[in-house]
Ligand SMILES: *[C@@H]1O[C@H](CO)[C@@H](O)[C@H](O)[C@H]1NC(C)=O
């Protein structure tokens with residue numbers, strides 16, 4: 001064909017009866033669908049990364065479909081009920097879209113015949129909503145061989161001259177957990193210094209000195225796991241004022257901006273509060289100022305998808321807490337007038353000591369050992385919005401009393417959350433992001449499809465991940481899962497943070513030597529694989 005080779009879309013090379021989708025592909029959108037043109041741009045770029053051929057990207061209504069769409073079957077992307085083009089194709093082809101209709105973050109893809117006048121065949125990618133469509137595109141990119149971590153973890157793209165797609169396409173959704181998110185919390189010093197150098201020419205934002213501007217966030221959104229929700233970096237920054245483009249940018253990527261307990265009503269404390277307001281952050285004595293502060297944050301967030309934490313005070317005064325909660329509901333009612341307040345995403349995080357308020361002053365155990373503290377009881381699940389409303393906030397990495405804890409693996413506790421219907425929102429505080437790529441992807445991916453993973457196939461996640469990231473043989477991938485299984489097991493004997501000179505005996509049973517040699521074997525097994533890799537893959541593996 002035009003470039004002397006075919007581009008077939010999709011990753012299922014073994015598919016039978018595959019259909020040519022064409023090299024000069026084009027992706028069409030209804031014009032108002034600019035909210036996901038960012039992803040479409042990535043999608044086109046990913047095809048180029050894999051095949052070396054740049055597809056034509058067009059955002060066009062039916063009447064001005066790109067002319068080459070007639071000779072080269074296009075890929076047509078859009079959201080059901082939001083794209084006139086997609087709706088017309090569904091009508092013309094009688095495509096059964098009932099499995100995604102009205103669903104949350106779902107999609108189907110299919111090869112269709114005669115979708116539009118003059119177009120014999122097309123591959124259509126149809127989302128049930130904005131994030132359904134975005135997920136479908138990134139799902140294809142991943143199958144092409146572009147890792148969701150290709151930028152952040154330096155994972156190279158394996159090139160192919162041909163891509164194939166199964167004409168029956170694929171489908172997904174709705175996800176097991178409605179909102180799945182991450183929260184980067186340990187931004188100082190590593191991430192901050194790096195972002196300062198990379199994105200700001202050394203000058204942070206006014207007042208906060210934060211380097212987390214929209215250049216940084218644009219890069220962060222390049223982690224294409226199925227995150228729907230993201231917490232801002234809150235401790236030393238103020239998401240919405242560090243760079244006014246941050247909030248619209250997140251929306252453009254389809255990210256629902258969440259706020260942690262640090263940012264009630266989408267406004268940061270203490271930083272943003274101290275920047276703009278006077279008086280203490282204390283609802284007993286400064287409620288008027290705090291009320292106004294929250295009103296303004298709510299107005300500012302109104303155009304974007306957000307899920308704000310409800311407010312918390314420094315005291316276990318239940319009456320005061322109830323008043324601040326009811327004031328917040330009033331603000332939401334006022335600002336979103338005309339919208340039923342119970343339909344606006346709200347979140348209340350029972351974090352550490354805060355759980356005590358909920359439990360009416362009951363003492364909370366003084367530890368943070370990686371167990372979910374409270375699952376909804378039967379009676380709570382019965383409440384309006386009870387089970388629906390509940391979720392999990394957890395840390396991979398907790399820097400707090402009584403001892404730091406950085407070695408959490410997620411399946412066991414999160415499967416309990418699924419069993420107990422705590423599945424409306426999951427947020428993981430990932431500390432510094434960088435060492436937790438696989439764990440983050442598992443957390444989010446398990447929330448995306450909890451039916452896929454169980455205690456008997458967890459190692460498959462690791463081997464699949466190793467194969468995808470490093471193009472390993474299956475033997476080497478199995479070796480990786482053995483290394484990680486042992487690593488987890490050894491760490492669970494006692495967390496390295498808690499080791500001291502008496503943990504393993506230096507004098508009896510050669511205990512310390514035995515433990516050390518087990519670790520040495522892990523290190524050797526890992527180095528053996530590293531040494532076999534090409535220099536292009538070694539940085540990602542490292
Ligand atoms: C759907 O297709 C039918 C013909 O099959 C046509 O009569 C109708 O106008 C179409 N509806 C829309 C909304 O395009």
Ligand SMILES: *[C@@H]1O[C@H](CO)[C@@H](O)[C@H](O)[C@H]1NC(C)=O
Pocket residue numbers: 199200201215
């Ligand atoms: C850094 O400086 C260069 C050169 O002046 C400028 O083009 C670029 O936009 C600056 N970047 C940021 C993030 O301010």
Ligand SMILES: *[C@@H]1O[C@H](CO)[C@@H](O)[C@H](O)[C@H]1NC(C)=O
Pocket residue numbers: 276289291292293296
């Ligand atoms: C809220 O915003 C208005 C308009 O920008 C400003 O005049 C007012 O001072 C703000 N109030 C608070 C409490 O931040």
Ligand SMILES: *[C@@H]1O[C@H](CO)[C@@H](O)[C@H](O)[C@H]1NC(C)=O
Pocket residue numbers: 334335336337
């Ligand atoms: C409520 O909506 C009306 C019109 O829809 C508007 O005029 C008014 O300003 C809104 N109130 C608030 C508090 O936003």
Ligand SMILES: *[C@@H]1O[C@H](CO)[C@@H](O)[C@H](O)[C@H]1NC(C)=O
Pocket residue numbers: 378379382
């Ligand atoms: C749940 O709700 C049903 C119907 O309202 C009620 O009959 C039942 O007793 C409730 N169960 C609990 C544990 O509250």
Ligand SMILES: *[C@@H]1O[C@H](CO)[C@@H](O)[C@H](O)[C@H]1NC(C)=O
Pocket residue numbers: 479482483486521522525
């Ligand atoms: C993991 O531990 C098992 C049991 O101790 C051992 O047989 C295996 O060789 C270890 N794997 C690696 C990669 O060290």
Ligand SMILES: *[C@@H]1O[C@H](CO)[C@@H](O)[C@H](O)[C@H]1NC(C)=O
Pocket residue numbers: 498499500501502503
């Ligand atoms: C080592 O840790 C154990 C358990 O936390 C503690 O009881 C012991 O005092 C510690 N020993 C030293 C030498 O720090």
